[in-house]
Amino acid sequence: MKSSLKSEKLKVKNENLAFLKKIFTNYTKKIYLVGGCVRDEILGIKSHDFDIEIYDITPNEFEKLMQKIGAKGVGKSFFVYKWKNFDIALPRTETKTAKGHRGFEVNLTNNKKEASKRRDFTMNALMKNIYTNEILDFWGGIKDINNKIIRHIDDEKFKEDPLRVLRAMQFASRLKFKVAKETVKLCQNIDLSDLSKERIYMEFEKMFKSKYLYFGFYYFIVLKIAKKLFNLEFNFKEFYHLAKIYKINPLPSFFLYHLRYYKHLPMEKIKNALNMPKKLIKEINIKKCPKTVTNRFFYALSLKYPLKTFSILNLNCCEKWIKENNLWDKKYKPRNIDPKNPRESILNEIRSYDIIYIKKGNR
Numbered sequence: 001m002k003s004s005l006k007s008e009k010l011k012v013k014n015e016n017l018a019f020l021k022k023i024f025t026n027y028t029k030k031i032y033l034v035g036g037c038v039r040d041e042i043l044g045i046k047s048h049d050f051d052i053e054i055y056d057i058t059p060n061e062f063e064k065l066m067q068k069i070g071a072k073g074v075g076k077s078f079f080v081y082k083w084k085n086f087d088i089a090l091p092r093t094e095t096k097t098a099k100g101h102r103g104f105e106v107n108l109t110n111n112k113k114e115a116s117k118r119r120d121f122t123m124n125a126l127m128k129n130i131y132t133n134e135i136l137d138f139w140g141g142i143k144d145i146n147n148k149i150i151r152h153i154d155d156e157k158f159k160e161d162p163l164r165v166l167r168a169m170q171f172a173s174r175l176k177f178k179v180a181k182e183t184v185k186l187c188q189n190i191d192l193s194d195l196s197k198e199r200i201y202m203e204f205e206k207m208f209k210s211k212y213l214y215f216g217f218y219y220f221i222v223l224k225i226a227k228k229l230f231n232l233e234f235n236f237k238e239f240y241h242l243a244k245i246y247k248i249n250p251l252p253s254f255f256l257y258h259l260r261y262y263k264h265l266p267m268e269k270i271k272n273a274l275n276m277p278k279k280l281i282k283e284i285n286i287k288k289c290p291k292t293v294t295n296r297f298f299y300a301l302s303l304k305y306p307l308k309t310f311s312i313l314n315l316n317c318c319e320k321w322i323k324e325n326n327l328w329d330k331k332y333k334p335r336n337i338d339p340k341n342p343r344e345s346i347l348n349e350i351r352s353y354d355i356i357y358i359k360k361g362n363r
Contacts, residue, residue, distance in 0.1 A: 013050070018122055020052070023065060030055035032127040034116070038135065039123045042145050053091045053127070055110055062090055079108065091115035094160070104160075113138045120164045121171070121183075122151050141184055144180075151180035158183075162192050165223055166203035171215025173207040179223070187223040199273035200229070204274060208252040214243045217255070229273045232263055235326070250312050253283035257313050261288045289314035291361020296321065296360070299350045302332035321358045 003115060006047060026032055031054050037047040049274040059079065066073070071081035071088060079090040093114055094104040108114050116125040128134070135142070150171050152158040165187040168179050179187070192200070207216040219225075226232040234242075245258050259265060259300050267285065270276075276284075286309060287301060298307060298318070306329045307322045322328050338345035 001137075013085075016086065019069075020086070020088075021130055024054065024057075027061055027065070028054065028056040029129075029131045031130050032112075032122060032136070033130060034127050035119065035124050038126040038128045039141070039145060042126075042142065048085060052086055052088045052130070053115065054088065055091060055112065057090070059108065074129070079106075092118070094118045112136060117154055117157060119153060120158065120161075120167055122153055123149075125153060133163060146266055148175070148177045149180050150177045150183060152183045152186060155186060159185060162190050162195055163199055163203065165190050165192060165225065166195075166200060169216050169219040169223055169225060170203045170207040170210065172219045173210035173212050176212040176215055179219055184219075184222060184359060192225070192228045197273065201274040201276060208249075208255055210249065213249040213255060214246040217243055217246045230265060230269055232259075232265070238262070238271075245315070251283065251309065252314060253280050253309075256280075256284050257286070260284060283309055283313065286310050289317045289359075291359075292357065293318060293359040295321075295325075295353055295356040295358060296350050298325075298327060299332050299353065300347075302327045303334075303346070304331070306330055318358045321331045 018184060020031070031052060033050060034053050035051045037050045040047045043068060051331065062079070066081040066083070066088065069083055071083035074080050074082055074087075079092060081088045091109055091112070094109050095107075116127060116136075116138050117329040122139040122144045124141070125139050126135075126141045127136040129136075140151075144151050150168055152164070158164055168183060168187055171177060171227050172179055207213070207220075218239075221234050226234070242258060242262055246255065249255070251257075257272060260267070260270065267281075270284065271281070286305070289310070290297070298321070301310065307327045308329050311317050311319050311322055311328075319328075334346045334349050336345065336349065
């Protein structure tokens with residue numbers, strides 16, 4: 001079923017590319033897939049979104065063609081259009097002129113190397129001609145991909161957008177790549193205070209869903225993101241303990257849940273740094289499993305929520321007992337509730353059960 005779905009998506013992508021080739025063929029054949037989709041193709045990863053840059057075409061011709069295919073402009077000053085799962089743009093240079101991610105002066109360029117220089121890492125600066133399949137690699141991106149290295153292109157350009165520090169972290173976590181020493185050093189000295197909580201969370205969210213969470217955790221510390229955003233520092237023992245836990249990553253809330261309780265990180269500090277969805281906040285707030293757990297503890301806890309997420313976040317704690325007692329994905333429902341004194345009647349019902357020690361710790 002999955003193989004069939006992948007084949008269908010590949011077919012659609014190829015059909016869309018064939019359509020674009022036909023549309024542009026009388027104007028230019030210097031049309032390039034750029035950025036992450038080229039990187040992912042080399043890595044054998046399926047991309048869902050594609051960036052395209054069009055060279056040797058006038059802005060007027062480009063705009064008319066975009067209107068013809070029904071593409072939607074996403075900012076005229078950036079010459080970018082969205083069509084299906086493609087971002088189609090004219091090549092550009094960007095120069096920092098003011099604070100914030102919109103504080104850039106944008107200019108068109110027909111110089112491919114100059115256009116690629118604005119990208120963050122060598123692996124994301126590759127260009128593939130959709131007509132000839134030729135790959136342009138001005139900065140050694142293929143070599144860095146083969147060596148599993150995340151390396152920035154240009155010191156000054158890289159520093160213009162502090163979000164790239166967080167991108168280094170999440171790419172390391174997703175791809176199991178190492179960050180080049182010179183890139184680490186540069187990232188450590190970049191101020192993150194100019195970034196919005198929304199933009200910061202977008203990069204953390206990618207890490208939260210990544211396969212190699214312990215890699216992301218390492219660069220969370222080494223790039224000084226932990227210090228800058230949460231005022232956290234780690235000794236070797238703390239790093240090793242958490243890195244061992246982060247070898248698995250069952251839920252998007254897993255990283256912050258364990259970070260919060262292990263480092264006694266106040267929830268308000270997390271909220272002040274990240275603009276998180278309510279579901280994530282709710283999961284991070286789930287009670288930490290104590291060393292000693294009884295049936296009464298679980299019955300009381302499951303009055304608030306089913307225990308599935310609790311168990312998973314706590315390394316599958318007491319999974320067997322929770323499932324046997326039908327509390328995995330259902331709340332506990334008291335049998336008899338006194339409407340005059342509901343709280344006390346529920347507590348008395350829970351206390352009526354003989355105590356069963358499900359998990360025993362050092363009491």
